[in-house]
Amino acid sequence: MSEQIVIDAPAFARDAKTLRGKIAVADLRRLQEILSAAGTFVDYLLSGKTDSHGTLFLHLVIEGRLQLQCQRCLGNLDFPLLLKSALELAPGGGELEAMAADEREDADVIPADKGMAVISLIEEEILLALPIAPRHAPGACGAPSTFALHGTDHPMGALAALKGKLTK
Secondary structure, eight states: OOOOOEEOHHHHHHTTOEEEEEEEGGGOGGGTTTEEEOOOEEEEEEEEEEOTTOOEEEEEEEEEEEEEEOTTTOSEEEEEEEEEEEEEEEOSTTHHHHHHHTOOSSOEEEEOOTTEEHHHHHHHHHHHHSOSSOOOOTTSSSSOSSOOSSSTTSTTHHHHHHHHHHHO
16 A cells, blocks of 8 residues: 655645655555556656746646546456646635636646645546546447347347237
8 A cells, every 4th residue: 555645735836846656556445446457556746836926836747557447348448547737726715716716727726735645636636537438449349339230139129020020
């Protein structure tokens, strides 16, 4: 199990610190029900920054490969992961809602937590980046893409055969 890393997010950003590491996907508990296999790792780079207006940011880069389950054929799906997130740190109080209402497109707004769990932040960013229904490209998995138009291979083939017997 990866050791939980906790940072003071405002100080981390203000001091322009950098943190990099590797996490076993098996340690990301909320991802377990989505994954078909958990034997991989993801690399991360977290860096702090202050812009010219004094706004604090965390920049997070996550790279790795995940084994998801294809929702079409239920087989393994190799999912390359390359995430780059800009996270603006909002001071406490009601400012978070006001900043989120601005709907910035270049950065998401998160609370400026003095006890931020880095592994949890990484896991949340991965969960937000995953497709709702992962699947192979059309024609790349074992699921039938089209049914035969006639006969019992068609989903309604048995019903058509029964209808044919009744009308005779």
